[in-house]
Amino acid sequence: xxxxxxxxxxxxxxxxxxxxxxxxxxxxxxxxxxxxxxxxxxxxxxxxxxxxxxxxxxxxxxxxxxxxxxxxxxxxxxxxxxxxxxxxxxxxxxxxxxxxxxxxxxxxxxxxxxxxxxxxxxxxxxxxxxxxxxxxxxxxxxxxxxxxxxxxxxxxxxxxxxxxxxxxxxxxxxxxxxxxxxxxxxxxxxxxxxxxxxxxxxxxxxxxxxxxxxxxxxxxxxxxxxxxxxxxxxxxxxxxxxxxxxxxxxxxxxxxxxxxxxxxxxxxxxxxxxxxxxxxxxxxxxxxxxxxxxxxxxxxxxxxxxxxxxxxxxxxxxxxxxxxxxxxxxxxxxxxx
Numbered sequence: 363x364x365x366x367x368x369x370x371x372x373x374x375x376x377x378x379x380x381x382x383x384x385x386x387x388x389x390x391x392x393x394x395x396x397x398x399x400x401x402x403x404x405x406x407x408x409x410x411x412x413x414x415x416x417x418x419x420x421x422x423x424x425x426x427x428x429x430x431x432x433x434x435x436x437x438x439x440x441x442x443x444x445x446x447x448x449x450x451x452x453x454x455x456x457x458x459x460x461x462x463x464x465x466x467x468x469x470x471x472x473x474x475x476x477x478x479x480x481x482x483x484x485x486x487x488x489x490x491x492x493x494x495x496x497x498x499x500x501x502x503x504x505x506x507x508x509x510x511x512x513x514x515x516x517x518x519x520x521x522x523x524x525x526x527x528x529x530x531x532x533x534x535x536x537x538x539x540x541x542x543x544x545x546x547x548x549x550x551x552x553x554x555x556x557x558x559x560x561x562x563x564x565x566x567x568x569x570x571x572x573x574x575x576x577x578x579x580x581x582x583x584x585x586x587x588x589x590x591x592x593x594x595x596x597x598x599x600x601x602x603x604x605x606x607x608x609x610x611x612x613x614x615x616x617x618x619x620x621x622x623x624x625x626x627x628x629x630x631x632x633x634x635x636x637x638x639x640x641x642x643x644x645x646x647x648x649x650x651x652x653x654x655x656x657x658x659x660x661x662x663x664x665x666x667x668x669x670x671x672x673x674x675x676x677x678x679x680x681x682x683x684x685x686x687x688x689x690x691x692x693x694x695x696x697x698x699x
Contacts, residue, residue, distance in 0.1 A: 363461055365426060370467065372474040375421035379430065380404070383421070386430045390457040406572045410454075410697070411437055413570075415562040420451070420482070422475040424458065424467050432458035432467055434475045438483055440558040442550070444682055450557065451479060453488035453498075454697045468494075469501050476502055476673070484676035485683075489668055489696050498671050507685060508644055510668035513656035515639040517604070517625040532623060533587075535578040538564050541587040542580065542610075549610035549690075552646050556690035559608070567694060568592050568607065574699075576607065581620040588616040591624075594699065595636060599665070603638040608694040614651040621655065642668060644691040668696065 375383060384407060411419040416438050424432030434456045441450035458468045479486065490498050498504040535542065538561055546559045568576040580590040589611035596605045611617040621639060641656060652658070661667060670691065674680050693699055
C-alpha cells in the first residue's frame with residue numbers, strides 16, 4: 363500500500379475522538395503488550411485510562427487524512443524511588459491498522475509519543491510482546507531491566523477440613539481495610555522502588571476492575587495480618603488456575619502458608635476447582651520463596667514471556683537506576699489481567 367506521507371499526522375487524543383478510537387481498537391490485531399477485551403467497551407477504556415488514581419494518562423494517535431489509524435496508550439502512576447515519589451508511565455495498548463503496517467507509522471508514532479512524554483513524566487516501563495520488542499529497544503532506546511519468570515504450583519485437595527492452630531486464620535476480604543494497606547506499605551518500603559500501592563490504587567486496580575472479579579485473602583496470626591494476596595480465576599494453558607496478581611507479607615514463610623492452604627479454604631461447586639496456582643514477580647526473598655513453593659516454567663515453553671523494559675527521562679533517577687535495583691513488581695503491574 364502506498365500513501366502520501368504528507369497526509370499523516372500525529373497528535374494527542376481529544377475527547378470527541380474517543381468513540382472513533384474504540385472502533386479502531388476493535389479492528390486492530392494486537393501489536394504490543396496486550397489487547398484487553400474490556401477495552402472494546404467505553405466503560406473499560408474509561409476505567410483504564412480516565413478513572414485511574416492519578417487522573418492522568420496519555421493517548422497518542424496516528425491519523426491518515428484525518429482518520430485514526432494507530433494509537434499509543436500511556437496511563438501514569440505514582441512511583442517510589444530512592445525515598446522520593448515520581449510519575450511513571452506504562453506503555454500499554456498500542457497498535458496500527460493492518461493495512462497501514464510496514465510503512466513506519468508505528469515507529470513514527472512511538473517517537474512522537476516519547477518526545478512528548480519526556481516533558482510530562484519521569485520514566486516509562488512496558489512489557490512488550492515478541493512483535494514490538496524490537497521497536498522499543500532499537501527504535502526508542504528502551505533498556506532491558508529484567509525477565510519475570512512464571513512460576514506454577516499444583517493445588518492439592520482434601521476432603522478433610524483444614525486444621526489451623528488457634529492463632530492462625532485465613533480471612534477472605536471484600537474490602538480493602540487499614541490492615542491491608544499498612545501491610546503493603548511496610549512490605550513495599552523494603553524495596554528501593556515500586557508503583558505505590560495505596561488504598562486508591564488497590565481499589566481501582568483490583569476491586570473496580572471490569573476485567574473480572576478479583577478476590578482478597580489474608581493470613582492472620584494472633585489477630586494480626588501477616589500476609590495478603592489479590593487473586594483471580596483464569597484458564598492458563600487450558601487449565602483452571604488461580605492467578606496471584608499482587609501480594610504483601612511480613613515474612614515470606616507467612617506468604618507460603620497462605621498460598622499453600624488457600625485452595626483448601628474454599629467451598630467449591632462441581633467442576634470449578636482450580637488445579638494450578640500461577641505467580642510471577644520481582645521482590646525481596648523471591649528466590650527463597652519460589653524455591654520451596656513453585657516450579658518455574660521454562661522460557662522455551664512460556665506462551666508469553668514477561669520482559670520488563672524501561673526508559674528514563676528524569677536525570678535524578680538515571681544515576682542510581684540499574685539492573686541490581688530492588689524493584690517490587692507483580693503481575694498486577696502488567697495490564698493483561
